[in-house]
Amino acid sequence: MNMPVEVKQTLTDLLQIQRDAFQANPAPSYAERVSQLQSLKQGLIKHQHNLTQALRQDYGHRSIDDSMISDIMPCINNINYSLKHLKKWMKPSRRHTGLLLAPAQISVQYQPVGVVGIIVPWNFPVMLAIGPLITAIAAGNRAMLKLSEFTPSTNKALIAMLAEVFEQQTVAVVEGEADVAAAFSALPFDHLLFTGSTTVGKHVMRAAADNLTPVTLELGGKSPVIIADDIDLETAVERLIYGKCLNAGQICVAPDYVLLPKGKTAGFIAAYKAKFNKMYGQVADNDDYGAIINQRQFDRIHAVLQDAKDKGAHIEPASEEQKTSSYRKLPTQLISGVNDDMLVMQEEIFGPLLPIVEYDTLEQAISYVNQRPRPLALYIMSFNDATQQQILAQTHSGGVCINDAVFHVAADDAPFGGIGPSGMGHYHGKEGFLTMSHAKTILRRGKLNTGKIVHPPYGNSLQQMLMKFFVR
Structure with missing residues (x-):
């Protein structure tokens, strides 16, 4: 135009x-x-x-x-x-x-x-x-x-x-x-x-x-949550859920996907649903739960969700209520069985969808993060110091929260920013x-001018002595 x-x-x-x-x-x-x-x-x-x-x-x-x-x-x-x-x-x-x-x-x-x-x-x-x-x-x-x-x-x-x-x-x-x-x-x-x-x-x-x-x-980008094996799932969910639900997930630092120890998906989903229902329950008429900004974004989120479903993912809504598009409200949709062919794993979600990826070892989870564009935020759910340090040392992200989500943005006495594509x-x-x-750097000299020592003609004994002193 x-x-x-x-x-x-x-x-x-x-x-x-x-x-x-x-x-x-x-x-x-x-x-x-x-x-x-x-x-x-x-x-x-x-x-x-x-x-x-x-x-x-x-x-x-x-x-x-x-x-x-x-x-x-x-x-x-x-x-x-x-x-x-x-x-x-x-x-x-x-x-x-x-x-x-x-x-x-x-x-x-x-x-x-x-x-x-x-x-x-x-x-x-x-x-x-x-x-x-x-x-x-x-x-x-x-x-x-x-x-x-x-x-x-x-x-x-x-x-x-x-x-x-x-x-x-x-x-x-x-x-x-x-x-x-x-x-x-x-x-x-x-x-x-x-x-x-x-x-x-x-x-x-x-x-x-x-x-x-x-x-x-x-x-922004896809900000991961790495849940380590040492933390119980109820605690991990309690620490990340507010960051995912605030503004219905329409946050550049919202948890975008969860990396979870193998075999813990069912437990995570159950813990998330229980906590979600304590916080919000039904979302359609809930004054505390936000809507998607407009119909265009609402339709985009549903298209990403449908793409995942068509390609074999399992969808588990955090709330079992009957959804109605007239509200443009959608409880967190927990998505398991995802793969890289799905849109939900290719682009920043910016909404109430939460994919779950299982891993065998912590090294595998770290590798999964590092094989993808560097995110704006990374979330570590672990009380083990060695685990925390390993993830911090071996990953790059704009910022990190350990055992919390999104609150690092509120730190006035610390910089906020991304890295690379984030x-x-x-x-x-x-x-x-x-x-x-x-x-602006300012160099200020007084009446004594030592700078003339290096003026041409070059090669005098004082200059040669200076060269020997500083070039060593």
Whole structure:
């Protein structure tokens, strides 16, 4: 689809407005940044009801408590953490000169990069808009947000909140379909952060490359759960089930499949069903269990499920209720007897399907993970230190939870990001501040100039002595 000229011009004009404002104030003070973050926090608190109701409307149904826990509360915690540490992050760091450069001083100054573009997905449209924005503001930048076309009610609530807090020259918001997103990613930002699928992430990175725009890609992939032989199944299920059921599994770090010791599938399914029914019971009229975002995604999930069934998998619903598509709600579907020919084992599920793969040895489970693209998250269910260390040492993933699931994303004092096809770059905490800052090295000399020692003409005795001293 061709982008209308006026839309392209609007995006370019918005970027220029922000770039001009940044040039007028390229180094916002600590006080300015604190003021902006505090205003954003008050905006979130004031508009929390509107935001959670809008999320509920966009999904057809979404638990208010889930939205508070996963969208609103993490943003407020992030702001509080940033406010506590921002002064320390902004302080230039002293570095060692070494004998070769002495006498001199070397420091690293952390400068705002300029205007940051943020492309927001539909699954957590508040947290994944405001979270990166907090980081951008803390680092002293301006920001433009492209909101998802699949969350119009939430977009409206976000726009209203942000308009109260920021002028357009500081934070600007863009809506539109895929063509607008493509034009947005092609803008010459100073940094671009994208959260979404690996497939779209490739297009975003390709567009950014034309401008040599640095990118942070928060993607996903198939995040495995390795259940070791030492842990009882009830405990393992208790630790992973919330991560699978939150937002009906529509999470980039949701447990995607389970690796289980051979012969334990029936026990795992029984334990999962028992725990699911204690947490939710029937899901159709349950206020605590979320819906699939739209009919397109609901149909996609059913197609993946049907493909597995047609190819010989056994499907066991976590709840035995009669399902109705009018609710777009689906309890976890436990899928055993899977193989690599099935779609459910080829692509990120992003929904309430949970394949189960049995293994003979822990080494076999580790090999299974390593033969596939590196995931955004990996979950280890074991209380054995040696088992934990073996898996940690022999696998790669964006992050890890041991005896838990998804909660590592809530750690403000630790980086979040993927590896390889599950993403690149980090944000959250100090690493986010560094991602959206330019670390500028400054060497400062006084009146004594030792650098002239290495000036031509070469070959004098002092230079030869220096060569012998340093090249050894």
